[in-house]
Structure formats: C-alpha cells, structure tokens
Amino acid sequence: MNLKARITRTGAILLGKYVACDGFDEQQPIRVVTHVHADHMLGLRESLKKCEMVLMSEATRDLIDVLKSPLFLMAGNVKTLPYKEPFEYKNEKITFYPADHILGSTQVLVEDQEGERILYTSDFRLPNTPIIRSDILVIEATYGSPRCIRNFEQKAESVLVDLVDRGLCEGPVYLFGYHGKIQEVMEILWKNNIRVPFIVPEKVFHVCKVYEKHNKKLGRYWLARSEYAKELRSKKEPFVAFYHMAARRRFIKEKAYKIFVSGWQFQEPIRQVNEKGFVIAISDHSDFEGLIEYVRKSKPKLVLTDNYRIGHAKILAKEIEKRLGIRAIAVPPTKPKKK
Ligand SMILES: [Zn+2]
Structure with missing residues (x-):
C-alpha cells in the first residue's frame, strides 16, 4: 500500500504527511473540507477541536455557517484558501482547484518534498472541472460502473x-x-x-x-x-x-x-x-465516462478509488486497469459498516 495517499476506515482521505480530507484523522494536523455534503463533513467537530488548522474554500465556510450555525466553525482554527494559490506547510504544498459539484467544491493537490503530486478530486463532474495532472490520484467512484452512463x-x-x-x-x-x-x-x-x-x-x-x-x-x-x-x-x-x-x-x-x-x-x-x-436526471457527479476521462488526462501512476462512500469503487478500479493500463485499487478494501 502506498502511504502517500490512503483512505481510512472512517472515511478520511489522507494526502501526504499532514492532510486529511473529509474525515478526521488523529495523525494529520491539517483537515480539509472539500464541500458541504454530509459524507464529506465527517468528524468535523473533532477536527475543529484537535487539528492545528481546518482548510476550506470561502464559499464552503459560508455554507457551513448557514447549514450548521455561525458559531460552529468558531470551535477551531479555520482558514479559507483561494483556488490555485499554494499554501505551504512544513515541506509540503497544498493547493485547491475548483470542482463543478456544489458551490465551494474543491479538488486538493498536495506536492510533497520529493515533488510527487498527490491529488484528491472529491466529487466533481465534467466538463467544467479542470483536470489536474497527478502522480497519485484519489478519485470519487459514485458512478464508477459502465452501467452508469448518461447520454442525455x-x-x-x-x-x-x-x-x-x-x-x-x-x-x-x-x-x-x-x-x-x-x-x-x-x-x-x-x-x-x-x-x-x-x-x-x-x-x-x-x-x-x-x-x-x-x-x-x-x-x-x-x-x-x-x-x-x-x-x-x-x-x-x-x-x-x-x-x-x-x-x-x-x-x-x-x-x-x-x-x-x-x-x-x-x-x-x-x-x-x-x-x-x-x-x-440531473447529476452533480461525473458519469462513468467522465471518471475514466479524468484519470486518462490526469496521467497518474497509481489511482485509489473511494470505496468508503456510496458508489462502485471496485468496478471502477478494475475498469481503469483494463482500459487505461494504470494501477488502480479500491480503498478501503471492504466497505465499512456505517452507523
Ligand atoms: Zn458531494
């Protein structure tokens, strides 16, 4: 298992040494919230309490203020990051890129000290999401099966x-x-x-x-x-x-x-x-073809498909290997039981 990117059994996407996206992780000092959907705000209360900082886009912060309460985010050290402006933390660099999904959605790129580009797309749909070059790619898998194609x-x-x-x-x-x-x-x-x-x-x-x-x-x-x-x-x-x-x-x-x-x-x-x-049928996620297209153009050496959230992570991993010849693994290997 490549340790530069992982998805934990509590749904946190770990990128590089410091960042945990969309779930809480004890070891990572930085929490990122990619967008306000409930399955991406997991453990946020705990992150606010325990993480050194919590990063999100300005629009995501504004949405959390109205969906939770204006006091909710005051429990932690929240910092908003504009898109495309790298933020340096120790020997790694974190950059947000927009994702077409819900207002405020971001993709997260971590560049580590070896220059490896570790990217998490979070939820997105094409064609209005920029495709970012990566070495290790963590991708959503909602419509990750060839049965999930919308031609209309x-x-x-x-x-x-x-x-x-x-x-x-x-x-x-x-x-x-x-x-x-x-x-x-x-x-x-x-x-x-x-x-x-x-x-x-x-x-x-x-x-x-x-x-x-x-x-x-x-x-x-x-x-x-x-x-x-x-x-x-x-x-x-x-x-x-x-x-x-x-x-x-x-x-x-x-x-x-x-x-x-x-x-x-x-x-x-x-x-x-x-x-x-x-x-x-109006979706804010890419269909199967959009997911494959993203991987093809991002040109990673390794892909992790998100097997924590709803979707077809295992099928998607198999199809990526078959169609693109890129190594792909569904993580975590089995879907955790949720409360
Ligand atoms: Zn979402």
Missing part, C-alpha cells in the same frame, strides 16, 4: 424546463432536491425565463443567499412562511416551491406537479412515477 445530459435541462412549464399551467409546481442541486435548478429555470415566484423554506433560503453572495443568479424567491407565499397558496397562483429531498413526505397529499431531481437514472432524462410525479 444536454437534454435534461430542456426536459426539466418543459415539465415545469407544463406543471405551471395547472398551478404550483413542487421540486425536491439536495442542497446545491436545488440552487442549480433555480439557476436553470431563471436562465430559461421561468418568471413565476420561487418559494423556499428557511434553510434553502439561506443557502440561496450564499449562492448569490458568490455571484450566482437564482431568480426571485420568498420564504415559504412569508405572507406573500401564503397568499399565492391560498389563491392557487402558479409558483415553484423548492424543498429538500428529505421533506418530500410532507407533500404526499399535495395534488400539484412534483419533480424529484436525482442523478441515479441512466435510461432517459425523465421518468414518470405517478400521475403528477416525475424524476429528472
């Missing part, structure tokens, strides 16, 4: 816009997704001239504010509990309401169009699940 990615946006348009003819439309995905859909609808009011609950509202602070255009939105939103609902006026996927059960009796945004769909961009329920 360009089409999904227009399918979504048409569906929302259709739903609005009958009244309000409810849309469900995860943080980041919701804001991406708002951007798509706004860009495509859907000009009805957007209604959002409190947490989504604050996440939207952070997106706007970082120059994203999301349209005009109101809090779900505002008088204006109540009025729209009582008059049955058209609007689009955006809720976190976890809240979907609360709307089971709602007779409006309901759209669920999910990446786990590969046959077609849209699937009807009941009379007014639809799943739209």
Whole structure:
C-alpha cells in the first residue's frame, strides 16, 4: 500500500504527511473540507477541536455557517484558501482547484518534498472541472460502473424546463432536491425565463443567499412562511416551491406537479412515477465516462478509488486497469459498516 495517499476506515482521505480530507484523522494536523455534503463533513467537530488548522474554500465556510450555525466553525482554527494559490506547510504544498459539484467544491493537490503530486478530486463532474495532472490520484467512484452512463445530459435541462412549464399551467409546481442541486435548478429555470415566484423554506433560503453572495443568479424567491407565499397558496397562483429531498413526505397529499431531481437514472432524462410525479436526471457527479476521462488526462501512476462512500469503487478500479493500463485499487478494501 502506498502511504502517500490512503483512505481510512472512517472515511478520511489522507494526502501526504499532514492532510486529511473529509474525515478526521488523529495523525494529520491539517483537515480539509472539500464541500458541504454530509459524507464529506465527517468528524468535523473533532477536527475543529484537535487539528492545528481546518482548510476550506470561502464559499464552503459560508455554507457551513448557514447549514450548521455561525458559531460552529468558531470551535477551531479555520482558514479559507483561494483556488490555485499554494499554501505551504512544513515541506509540503497544498493547493485547491475548483470542482463543478456544489458551490465551494474543491479538488486538493498536495506536492510533497520529493515533488510527487498527490491529488484528491472529491466529487466533481465534467466538463467544467479542470483536470489536474497527478502522480497519485484519489478519485470519487459514485458512478464508477459502465452501467452508469448518461447520454442525455444536454437534454435534461430542456426536459426539466418543459415539465415545469407544463406543471405551471395547472398551478404550483413542487421540486425536491439536495442542497446545491436545488440552487442549480433555480439557476436553470431563471436562465430559461421561468418568471413565476420561487418559494423556499428557511434553510434553502439561506443557502440561496450564499449562492448569490458568490455571484450566482437564482431568480426571485420568498420564504415559504412569508405572507406573500401564503397568499399565492391560498389563491392557487402558479409558483415553484423548492424543498429538500428529505421533506418530500410532507407533500404526499399535495395534488400539484412534483419533480424529484436525482442523478441515479441512466435510461432517459425523465421518468414518470405517478400521475403528477416525475424524476429528472440531473447529476452533480461525473458519469462513468467522465471518471475514466479524468484519470486518462490526469496521467497518474497509481489511482485509489473511494470505496468508503456510496458508489462502485471496485468496478471502477478494475475498469481503469483494463482500459487505461494504470494501477488502480479500491480503498478501503471492504466497505465499512456505517452507523
Ligand atoms: Zn458531494
């Protein structure tokens, strides 16, 4: 096992001598948070308490402030790093590169004293993520199987816009997704001239504010509990309401169009699940071909596929060896049982 990069059984990605990304590790003085999704914020409380410093992008810090609380990060020594500006720690150099995934997402490059480039992509999708040259590459494996190919990615946006348009003819439309995905859909609808009011609950509202602070255009939105939103609902006026996927059960009796945004769909961009329920395939991860393309262009000597998080790490490692002739291992070797 190459000790310059590892993935621990608690989900920390260790790069070089000092850095642990997305999980806590006793031995590493520096913790990096690559983005705010829950499976990348593992053990953050402990890292804040015990690590010498915790690094993240400015947007990630802003998002943690609203998703946790403004006090949460004050428990530790948090430093924000701009993209592409190397940060030196002892005899190693840490550089963030952007990743197209959720606002604030970063790839992490560690250059050690022997000049080896150790890179962790974290979650990303192509084509808007820069591909970074590496010697040792740790890559996500969410859609790491050849079964996970979406040939309709360009089409999904227009399918979504048409569906929302259709739903609005009958009244309000409810849309469900995860943080980041919701804001991406708002951007798509706004860009495509859907000009009805957007209604959002409190947490989504604050996440939207952070997106706007970082120059994203999301349209005009109101809090779900505002008088204006109540009025729209009582008059049955058209609007689009955006809720976190976890809240979907609360709307089971709602007779409006309901759209669920999910990446786990590969046959077609849209699937009807009941009379007014639809799943739209918009993903913030690369599909299988994107993962392979990243490895090919990054030109590493060794690849570790993330077998801690959800995905197909073992299949991906096998396919990388077969298709590219580059040594690849799924790490950790068995998926740990999670609590
Ligand atoms: Zn993610």
